[in-house]
Amino acid sequence: MNPVDALKNELKQIKDLKGAINLLYWDMETYMPKGGTEARARQVSMLEAMAHERFIGEGVSKPLGELVDLDSGKSLNGLDSNTERLSFEIWKDYHRAVALPKEFVEELSRTASLAHPVWVEAREKNDFSLFSPHLEKLIALKHKEISYLGSNSIPYDTLLDEYEPGVTTEDVEKLFSELKTDLVPMIKAIQDSGVDTKREILQQHYDANKQWEFSEVILKDMGYDFNCGRQDKAVHPFTIDFHPTDVRITTRINENNLMDCLTGSIHEGGHALYEQGLDTDWYGTPFCEAISYGIHESQSRLWENLVGLSKPFWEYYFPKLQTVFPENLSNVSLDEFYRSINTVKPGFIRVDADELTYNLHIMLRFEIEQMIINDNIEVAALPSLWNDKMEEYLGIRPETDTEGILQDVHWSHGSFGYFPTYALGNLYNIIIFNKVNEDIPDLNNNISNGKFSPLREWLKKNIHQVGRKQTAKEMIQSLSGENLTAKPFITYLRNKYSEIYPI
């Protein structure tokens, strides 16, 4: 067998194993009874270690070594550019993996599996002290991970690189400072304006089952394939894949807020379309993988915000929504509804945040994570640090840890350095969407008729099927002709929100 086929074959099997592991995670967050926690933690850590061992084993290193120098990643013979790219991307993962001992991989996943249900409980009980010893362990393991990966960069960069290859703390800081310059005065102007967008329209009682059914109608229209996926409920909405033919999403329902479920479903639907749209010819390899977490997030945010909070979208769906909830919406106009769902108002919860304040939530987390990783700040100091920063950025102070430091699932999974990809997703998605609008001039018209296939197919062809043949930087370059800046995003916000608020 030639080395590329040998690699593809081996990686396919490793990916199957990872798909099986993902089912264990999915179950932990959807259906697993609490009593199963300990055994499950052992199961995932064992399987994670197996997948890790196999990935750094001969089945990969032998054929990979025929394509690249295993130390430097430099390609060996006169490979065609596709193969060169493929083997370099595999090598990057390989190089990272060989640096991590099996015992470490096992310990990290076991620790995270035990931490997660405690986070759920701590959040329910509003008691950070339950979660803090787990968080301490996870942070210690992350420091260990950084030392294994032994890069010369600042520690936080090593973590960032896992989620957004090639992006540094400095890059993020520069983009955030750009964002801040425009966002802070915009938000201030909105708050001072006294404009009432009638948010209470959304905060009535909406039947849970009807919300659920409506979310599934939208998902089907978007093109999410229920034959290759399903939707369930979870504390924290997420998307997970076991194979491109089984990509599942979760959402949550709040009977007193219409948008929690709908935006959750649309957001995760955007992620899921990415996974369902991957190029399965390359299954198991980086060419059948998302470019980066930031690009992944660009897909979810594109559907959630640029489509799902747009006027054309609700021109199509609002009459249907009125039919489902006549008691709540029959006296509401489309324009009122549109303004209501686009209310800008600082709040405690990131996932509920509007498009403007959302990024401030990310900046706060980015700064706290840097302090955790680079400066070794004590875990006990985090809740008040969080609250201080909330006050500084958003002018409000959480009264409980559930509304503050405990709100996000990520740390309980051992994911640090992940949050910045959310803000990057917001910056990427408008660049992508501008390009879609160039290529499909009647896009708005399609959307206002519930016709999503041109958009979906464009994304599939130009983003989903690309895989890691491009980096995020290369993709943004090729779409916009320039390096990433926050400008298109700010322009988009200014255009959209100046219709609602005097900014």
Next chain:
Amino acid sequence: MNPVDALKNELKQIKDLKGAINLLYWDMETYMPKGGTEARARQVSMLEAMAHERFIGEGVSKPLGELVDLDSGKSLNGLDSNTERLSFEIWKDYHRAVALPKEFVEELSRTASLAHPVWVEAREKNDFSLFSPHLEKLIALKHKEISYLGSNSIPYDTLLDEYEPGVTTEDVEKLFSELKTDLVPMIKAIQDSGVDTKREILQQHYDANKQWEFSEVILKDMGYDFNCGRQDKAVHPFTIDFHPTDVRITTRINENNLMDCLTGSIHEGGHALYEQGLDTDWYGTPFCEAISYGIHESQSRLWENLVGLSKPFWEYYFPKLQTVFPENLSNVSLDEFYRSINTVKPGFIRVDADELTYNLHIMLRFEIEQMIINDNIEVAALPSLWNDKMEEYLGIRPETDTEGILQDVHWSHGSFGYFPTYALGNLYNIIIFNKVNEDIPDLNNNISNGKFSPLREWLKKNIHQVGRKQTAKEMIQSLSGENLTAKPFITYLRNKYSEIYPI
């Protein structure tokens, strides 16, 4: 480490792996979208092969070889009787496993995983031809399995031995002939009696959600621990364990028949209590495993029939059931209800069968399986063979394959030789129950007050915690003082049903 500890440690990890595999199966039958079938088949076959390889690997063979002769299973040194038993039981499994090549294990589980959803579809569409090529493959693999296991016995015995160690075709034939002698005239007398037990009481419309809630009330009362388990819906009710702290059951709901869901839940609840009641000190070893499939079935049937179809049980629950379904039951007396749920009437579906005709369903399957395995009968001939035998035994002929050959899930899993354990379960359970009644004289009184803990604790102590320290034969011997016969079961049936019918 001493060899026993080394074995326990290794077997614990293998059991964790099997628990993870079981989650993949559970998901296949509960929530997996159809598109996930192929990838899932690869995942389970890969993990099954891994578990198999590890079990026949050095981690087991080395310490096991210090306790027994690996060829004969004879214990080596002067082991204490407990260790001797433990190592012999491990050796039996080991001996069976080493005979099977990894590729075979992989192929069998992949084939079964692909066959199962086709069986579901064939059953829905009432089209045996969809399933028959899969069935052919599975039968061919079973023949292969028998040849690998290479025993001198008749082929079907080799399969039987997997589920009910030490029990032969001859044993089963003898018991079945005993059963037939009494059952056939009893059923005939009942059919000729013209007694009307008002079965239509059960065949009204009963709200699905209320049925579900009532089933969970009963499960809780039985002592099924929802903190270490959960109930979901499936085409074919089953119990599956990922660890004694996560034992899940499924049931099904028929809005036009009250008992499908309740008996399904109680039956699986009986299985689940067994798994939740195992001795976790020996987790991973045969001492933390059910004695046999027949003994497992004795637990489910004990709860389903001896408890769940008894008068004391409904003395407690019937008033509650009337409150839940007043429109259906307020004018029904306890006695009428009791007679209704104990109606004896030949029907097509095994899982719906009454206590008398049930065993005839098993005999039919036992004979057909023997013809499949011992006589190589053609798959195409099976549907009409099935129907002929139904007519012969029960006097009714299925009009569709869904009501006939396609009704059971077992063959789609590659399980042949499993059915006889159901009949054995019926014979075992009355022997066990007679002993419980001896030890707990006021058992009926407990049950009629909804107090199940004395029964549950007795079963836990005397059955569940025993594990494979005893064989089924030894257990039955020690409980009844004699070898297994069908007599106690027949006596039980005659006593119970002579109150309802003139037999």
